[in-house]
Amino acid sequence: MxxxxxxxxxxxxxxxxxxxxxxxxxxxxxxxxxxxxxxxVWYSFAKISVVENGIETKFIGIDNYKQILEADPNYTKWLSSGITSFFYTLPLIILVSMVLAMLLNQKFVGRLFFRALYFLPVIIASGVVMTLIFQTTSSDMGSMGVSDTYTSNMFSVNDIIGWLQVDGKVAEYVILVINKIFDLVWQSGIQTVLFLAGLQSIPSSLYEASKVEGATKWEEFWFITFPMLSQVTLLVAVFTMVEIMTNTRSTIISNIYKMMSSGVYDETSAMIWFYFLVGGGLMALVLFLYNRFLMKRWE
Amino acid sequence: MKESIIKSSVVDKSKLKRGGKTAIGLVYSLFRLIILLSIGFIIMYPLFYMIVTSFQSKYAFLNSTRVWIPSDTAIVKNYKVAIDCLDYGKALLSTLKNEISSALLQVVSCAVAAYGFARFNFRGKKPMIFILFLTILVPDMILIIPRMVNFSHLDFLGIFGLINKLTGIDLRLNVLNTSWTFWLPALFGVGLRSGILIYIYMQFFRGLPRELEEAAWVDGAGPIKTFLAIAVPSSGVAILTVTVFSLIWHWNDSLLCGIYLTNDFPLAMTLKDIETTIGIKYNMLVNYTNPEAMAYLMAGCVLFVMPMLIVYIILQRWFIESIDRVGITG
Structure with a gap:
């Protein structure tokens, strides 16, 4: 005792x-x-004027929000482009990084080399260099462009789509996806690392047992790998969503940042808060759906 | 013991596979190699493009076979111009002073906080963990303006402000445009992306066996000694992972320094403005029709990427291993 x-x-x-x-x-x-x-939060509801040492704030209620949503012609455009990119980038990055991690987790000659190579984007994928390379190569360049023209030339996507006679909207999405391949692979560096670490932590006894039971590769993936990765997937999803929303190369962030640097503090505060409230809502929605439909299934 | 059994079983499996190579297996590994190589190409392409373009001279566009092997080179001149435009020496010094130093400070301060969270149960831990995750979710963009305003009158929890009101002596310093804007948050473990770093450490410390620390505790070592003598030496992998991430994120940061500093910019910032600098100093417009300007631009990118690339090439063996073992995914 x-x-x-x-x-x-x-x-x-x-x-x-x-x-x-x-x-x-x-x-x-x-x-x-x-x-x-x-x-x-206070700044987003205030009028800010820069004075000699510091700033002066005056409460003006929701005028800043009114200003950006009703009077500013650009903000809603930036916002919608930000949200669209959120919806197509998130599943793609998760998919790409999961596939890459599963490839790198297999045993083959030169695995260490490929791993070192695939982690390279984590090292150099800085906002600044990416902006310089992708801006100058994708939008202005002709046959040399990386992102847009380069991939569509390489795979002649337009021809294939015309040949298959797919629906126009679907075709648009496919082209968008293929044009973004470079961007995507370069953005999924850390996610690949996370998935790889997750794959390594799955005990191999599970796979051996399933082999004894005669499971196919697909069943192995769907009933062992995918459920065992559920925690990691959640982590990757959260990390990716934060990355997408704060990506300095996105239209909305770069424009807000420009305004900030030029000394507009009140409106930009309102802009960011509104953007991140919308983004936070989306994140909550994604997490809710993930819990509801995937995590429940495995319990 | 357990590990060795698992390892031996893995080896056995791979041996079996290699022994029973079928046609389907061969096709599959060929397919895998093609996918691996093409994605490798996607990853290497911008890098190649950067390096090749940085070598070209202004006559390069007359030669259409120049895509991979630069025919007209002006390497020395391009890099001289790029060094001049980036203000390389001064900017590198500023990066070391502001960014790299705070990156290393964070490696230490985050470990201390993470050890506290991982090893002890104390009152108020749950809300603190909640705030920790909030710091991961809330982007720096929201905090950057208020922080800037606060840095212009540095005040610890309103104490100096109170002194100012009572006595009229203004102790609040203006630390904007000094390295303190980077050092102070890093010192307290709340700098650039510190939430993720603390999270990595936390997951690792949780996985460490408690027995050693408990033994040290019984032997009369205090908490600080236990931390320094037992926990830190056995967490080399976690420290390496955190150091690499912290270094990379700080090296690449151009968001914070653009607001906090007004001159003496680090490298990421001078690179960001390099298009304008080339325009002013050499009186040319940077776009694809001007091979000379493109070469300067890409030489600048190469110069920016190179130091981190060298660090990565040196560290990659340990880094890749450490990521497997650090257990980020817990």
């Missing part, structure tokens, strides 16, 4: 040290995260 009590005392003392380890972080979080977060 006494021993238990003593142990509890140690546990309590130990847990006190938890505060010690996390205290600097807590202070930092309050100064550099929570306070700025509240200030940012």
């Amino acid at each position: 006494k021993g238990v009590k003593k142990l509890r005392g140690i546990e309590q003392l130990k847990n006190h040290y938890g505060h010690m380890f996390t205290l600097p972080w807590l202070i930092g979080i309050i100064i550099f995260f929570i306070i700025p977060l509240i200030q940012s």
